[in-house]
Every structure is written in structure tokens, then in C-alpha cells.
Amino acid sequence: MTIPRRRRTWLAGLVAAVCAGVTALFxxxxxxxxxxxxxxxxxxxxxxxxxxxxxxxxxxxxxxxxxxxxxxxxxxxxxxxxxxxxxxxxxxxxxxxxxxxxxxxxxxxxxxxxxxxxxxxxxxxxxxxxxxxxxxxxxxxxxxxxxxxxxxxxxxxxxxxxxxxxxxxxxxxxxxxxxxxxxxxxxxxxxxxxxxxxxxxxxxxxxxxxxxxxxxxxxxxxxxxxxxxxxxxxxxxxxxxxxxxxxxxxxxxxxxxxxxxxxxxxxxxxxxxxxxxxxxxxxxxxxxxxxxxxxxxxxxxxxxxxxxxxxxxxxxxxxxxxxxxxxxxxxxGGVTPSEPTSPSPSTSTPPVPTGACTATYTATNSWQGGFQGDVTVKAGDAAINGWTVSWTWPNGQRFTNTWNATVSTAGNVVTASNVAYNGKLAAGASASWGFTASWTGSNTAPATVSCTAS
CATH class of the missing domain: 3.20.20.80 (Glycosidases)
Known part of the structure; x- marks a missing residue:
């Protein structure tokens, strides 16, 4: 038995409808x-x-x-x-x-x-x-x-x-x-x-x-x-x-x-x-x-x-x-099983306090030649209005995609800052951003991940 083909026909009012706005925000x-x-x-x-x-x-x-x-x-x-x-x-x-x-x-x-x-x-x-x-x-x-x-x-x-x-x-x-x-x-x-x-x-x-x-x-x-x-x-x-x-x-x-x-x-x-x-x-x-x-x-x-x-x-x-x-x-358990790769990526770098925030880097998934990571930024004892995270790739890793942060690189040096909706954090609150990246040879986590608050 095959899946029935779902018929879709479109009315002439589509162009006018595209111009309509959201009538209510919630x-x-x-x-x-x-x-x-x-x-x-x-x-x-x-x-x-x-x-x-x-x-x-x-x-x-x-x-x-x-x-x-x-x-x-x-x-x-x-x-x-x-x-x-x-x-x-x-x-x-x-x-x-x-x-x-x-x-x-x-x-x-x-x-x-x-x-x-x-x-x-x-x-x-x-x-x-x-x-x-x-x-x-x-x-x-x-x-x-x-x-x-x-x-x-x-x-x-x-x-x-x-x-x-x-x-x-x-x-x-x-x-x-x-x-x-x-x-x-x-x-x-x-x-x-x-x-x-x-x-x-x-x-x-x-x-x-x-x-x-x-x-x-x-x-x-x-x-x-x-x-x-x-x-x-x-x-x-x-x-x-x-x-x-x-x-x-x-x-x-x-x-x-x-x-x-x-x-x-x-x-x-x-x-x-x-x-x-x-x-x-x-x-x-x-x-x-x-x-x-x-x-x-x-x-x-x-x-x-x-x-x-x-x-x-x-x-x-x-x-x-x-x-x-x-x-x-x-x-x-939170980590998607993947086929073994060699060498295995380091899964986490402990947060290093810098100013009023800390940042934790975690490799959450890995496949041959690539991996996915998360970075969690946490405010210290006082609220912050923005944050900047930085590290140096130890093995020449390179981003293939990022989200929830504005990211720039200069060689192996990474700098990531908050976007408009996740910069303000109450004392002890956290925000996360993520990325996918490539690696060749090895995939060691950065030795130090720093966070500077504004």
C-alpha cells in the first residue's frame, strides 16, 4: 500500500495574502x-x-x-x-x-x-x-x-x-x-x-x-x-x-x-x-x-x-x-551516540572566571571530520548587560555554522559576543550558543575559554 498523494491547490489570493501582517503579538x-x-x-x-x-x-x-x-x-x-x-x-x-x-x-x-x-x-x-x-x-x-x-x-x-x-x-x-x-x-x-x-x-x-x-x-x-x-x-x-x-x-x-x-x-x-x-x-x-x-x-x-x-x-x-x-x-542522557572516531574529542573545558561571567565549552556530538559544540555563559554574583567569549583553537578547528552569537575568527583565535536577545543576564543566570565545526587530525578542546562581561 502506498501513501496517498496529498492534493494541494492554491487560490488566486496568495499574492495579496503575502502582504498581510501579523495581527497580534503574544x-x-x-x-x-x-x-x-x-x-x-x-x-x-x-x-x-x-x-x-x-x-x-x-x-x-x-x-x-x-x-x-x-x-x-x-x-x-x-x-x-x-x-x-x-x-x-x-x-x-x-x-x-x-x-x-x-x-x-x-x-x-x-x-x-x-x-x-x-x-x-x-x-x-x-x-x-x-x-x-x-x-x-x-x-x-x-x-x-x-x-x-x-x-x-x-x-x-x-x-x-x-x-x-x-x-x-x-x-x-x-x-x-x-x-x-x-x-x-x-x-x-x-x-x-x-x-x-x-x-x-x-x-x-x-x-x-x-x-x-x-x-x-x-x-x-x-x-x-x-x-x-x-x-x-x-x-x-x-x-x-x-x-x-x-x-x-x-x-x-x-x-x-x-x-x-x-x-x-x-x-x-x-x-x-x-x-x-x-x-x-x-x-x-x-x-x-x-x-x-x-x-x-x-x-x-x-x-x-x-x-x-x-x-x-x-x-x-x-x-x-x-x-x-x-x-x-x-x-x-543528552548526548547523541555517534560512530567512534579517532581521536575522540575532549568533551568539556572547565569554566574559567573572568570578570563577572564564566563560559563552559562542551563538544556534544562528533563524527569523522566534524563535531557540534555548545558554549554556556553564566553571570556571576551581579547582573550583566552583555558578554564576550574567546578562546584559541588548539588543532586548527574551523566553524562551519554558528547560532545565538555573533562570532568572528582570526586564525585560530575565536571571539563570540551575545546577540540582542541573550546578552542581559540576571545574577547566576545563563545563556547558551552553539556551533558546528570541522577538525582534522585531532579535536582537543581549548585549554582556556574566557568570558568578559559588559
Whole structure:
């Protein structure tokens, strides 16, 4: 059985809609203590307060139930998250509570955060067989026993692409009602909501109403998901959309995207680069099993992890891809296992006090010829208004990408300063920035990492 090809048609009002602005800004913050994943501004946080950025793929479990072993292969290629396709039984064979419990167990065994989604809602209004969001909520309530207690590992994506292009404004009320019902039923999970317009939100219904939808959740724990296909075929459209959510202070992920599509050619390079720059999660579509003319969206051929397709190579191994940027959730220990390399990188350099702040350098992941690192800046006994971190690479390492800091290099000397949103730190508070870098021969951590406050 092949994955049904999802029809996407675009209305003539797109150009006018692009000019619309965000109608309301809303800074997201949890209104009450929540279990498991929470939201703070634009960030998704684990239960211990550590930021978590999704780097993963979609897996079509409901059509390929015998391929659950693919989770191990997805993990082996570096992912930290998998979005799993389920069916409520309205259009395809229902995934019952026992099956969902097994999916969650396999995600946990493979150290993957599990985003569960109901696919039957796809294209409601355009597709006569599509289920409503209310029917999706009925399904979640019916399998609640499989989800209770899994809030540290599971994010609940209510329904896939729950409106097509017909009456997308109906998405607002239906989404609010769905969230309200889930909370009333006792769900404490982080909730993810897909955009209308087959997930692409070209009418900006989700973008312009996200603040009110977020406020409808008494837990203030909603994440928004946009699917980037042919509508997002230029860098300007991608960067504008992602930055609008950042400006609004609301959490966003790219829940699906590909390198090609029948409705246009998405700019996957800009999607990956901008998501990395802004700390936005992304989940590529999809591991394997696509049909109906979109087989080019398979990441591996016939579920064989040894046969990466061009799309799979790009997403897993390319610039700003999964292997270079994914960090495992700390609930599993926090470091993504990687193939042994020689020599192994030094994992940490102790902080060296300089003035009113300290900086800690940590290599969090390594692969042959490259690695990912984090630098945590911590204020001392008094608040600071800015910081500058510096070190000297001991083995000629070189940055390939950086985020959350302004970085300059002169030979082996590195200087990094805060950006506008992470320079002011209260006494004892901390901020982090990250990077990927290359190495040859050896990868010793800098002997000294200094921090100067302003």
C-alpha cells in the first residue's frame, strides 16, 4: 500500500495574502506548572527546563505497521525526533491503544522523542473522507491510557493538515475547541497544531491567529507546525514566515517539508539554514513508502537505511542537516551516540572566571571530520548587560555554522559576543550558543575559554 498523494491547490489570493501582517503579538510562557515538555517564548523546553530543538523525520507507521524497526535506523542517522503517522479509523485502519503503546516504547528504546499525529484529518473541506478535528480528539481520548505518563517523551499533534483550502478560517475555532477538550479530558502533554491550507498556511490563518489559539490553552503549552512545500519556494517567503513567529514570541516547527514537490520546488537549503539560525525544529517528510508520484520524497529506498536517496543524503548529511545539528533529549542522557572516531574529542573545558561571567565549552556530538559544540555563559554574583567569549583553537578547528552569537575568527583565535536577545543576564543566570565545526587530525578542546562581561 502506498501513501496517498496529498492534493494541494492554491487560490488566486496568495499574492495579496503575502502582504498581510501579523495581527497580534503574544509572548508565550507557561501559565502553570506542566508535566514533560513545556513552552517558553519561542522555545520548546524539556521537563527539566533544557531547550529542545526537533531534528527528525516523519514515519508512515499506519500504512507500514511492519516497519517499526525503521525507528532504529532513523536514530542511527542522527535524528532526535520522529513524527509518527497514526489513523483514528475514520479513513484508514485504526491504530489502537496497544499499538500506540508499542510505538511509544520503541521510540523510547531508540532514544527518540515521539510526535504522534492523526492523519485522517488531512485536507478537511477539500477531501470528502477527511475527519474533523473533533473526531481526532475523540480518538485521542479513546487511547488516553496509552499516553498517560508519557509526557516527557510524547508530543501530541492533534491532526495532520486539518483543513484544506476550503474555509480555512474555520481552523481557528475548531483548533481552540480541540485544545480545550483535550485539556478538559486531562491531557497534560505538549500539544502541536498543524496549519490549514494543507499545512502550508498560505492564507496566514494560523500565523495571524496563533496568539489567540495559544491563549485558549489553559496550560499555555501549544506548538505551531507549518508544512513547507511549494508555497515556500523562495528564501523571502521562508524567512518571513519563520521570523514572524519569532517576533510574536510563539513556538513554531516545520512539521513537514521536502526537497521537491508536485506543487512547486521548496527551497530546502533556506528552510534548513533559517531553522538552524532561529532554533526552529524541523521534521522532514518522509522516511520511506511514498507513492502517487511523490516517491522522490523517500529518504531511503524500500525502507533500506543503506540506500539513502538524494533527499535523504541532503537532510541527514548536508549543511544544517540532522547529523550536524541534532542534540538528543536530556531525558535520554543528552548526548547523541555517534560512530567512534579517532581521536575522540575532549568533551568539556572547565569554566574559567573572568570578570563577572564564566563560559563552559562542551563538544556534544562528533563524527569523522566534524563535531557540534555548545558554549554556556553564566553571570556571576551581579547582573550583566552583555558578554564576550574567546578562546584559541588548539588543532586548527574551523566553524562551519554558528547560532545565538555573533562570532568572528582570526586564525585560530575565536571571539563570540551575545546577540540582542541573550546578552542581559540576571545574577547566576545563563545563556547558551552553539556551533558546528570541522577538525582534522585531532579535536582537543581549548585549554582556556574566557568570558568578559559588559
Amino acid at each position: 509572548v508565550a510562557g507557561p501559565a502553570q506548572a506542566a508535566t514533560g515538555f513545556t513552552v517558553s517564548g519561542t522555545q520548546i523546553l524539556e521537563g527539566n527546563g533544557t531547550p529542545f530543538v526537533m531534528r527528525g523525520v516523519n514515519h508512515a507507521h499506519t500504512w507500514y505497521a511492519s516497519q517499526l524497526g525503521s525507528l532504529a535506523h532513523i536514530k542511527a542517522l542522527g535524528a532526535n525526533t520522529v513524527r509518527v503517522v497514526l489513523s483514528s479509523g475514520n479513513r484508514w485502519t485504526r491504530n489502537d491503544a496497544a499499538d500506540v503503546s508499542n510505538v511509544i516504547a520503541q521510540c523510547k528504546a531508540n532514544r527518540l522523542i515521539c510526535v504522534l499525529e492523526v492523519h485522517d484529518t488531512t485536507g478537511y473541506g477539500d477531501e470528502g473522507a477527511a475527519a474533523t478535528l473533533a473526531q481526532a480528539v475523540d480518538y485521542w481520548i479513546s487511547i488516553k491510557n496509552a499516553l498517560d505518563g508519557q509526557e516527557n517523551y510524547v508530543i501530541l499533534n492533534i491532526g495532520n493538515e486539518p483543513y484544506g483550502n476550503t474555509n480555512p478560517s474555520g481552523w481557528v475555532t475548531d483548533t481552540k475547541n480541540a485544545i480545550t477538550r483535550l485539556r478538559a479530558a486531562g491531557f497534560a502533554h505538549q500539544i502541536m497544531v498543524d496549519a490549514p491550507n494543507w499545512g502550508q498556511d498560505w492564507s496566514f490563518t494560523m500565523r495571524d491567529n496563533a496568539a489567540s489559539v495559544f491563549a485558549a490553552d489553559p496550560n499555555r503549552n501549544v506548538v505551531f507546525s507549518v508544512h513547507m512545500y511549494g508555497v515556500f519556494d523562495t528564501a523571502a517567503e521562508i524567512t518571513d514566515y519563520l521570523n514572524r513567529f519569532r517576533t510574536a514570541g510563539l513556538p513554531l516547527v516545520v512539521g513537514e517539508f521536502g526537497h521537491n514537490h508536485s506543487d512547486g520546488d521548496p527551497d530546502e537549503d533556506t528552510i534548513l539554514a533559517t531553522a538552524q539560525q532561529l532554533g526552529v525544529g524541523y521534521l522532514g517528510w518522509s522516511w520511506s513508502g511514498n507513492g502517487g508520484g511523490v516517491e522522490y520524497l523517500d529518504m531511503v529506498t524500500s525502507f533500506n537505511p543503506a540506500q539513502l536517496t538524494p533527499w535523504g543524503q541532503r537532510l541527514f548529511n548536508g549543511a544544517n542537516g540532522i547529523k550536524a545539528t541534532a542534540k538528543e533529549a536530556t531525558i535520554f
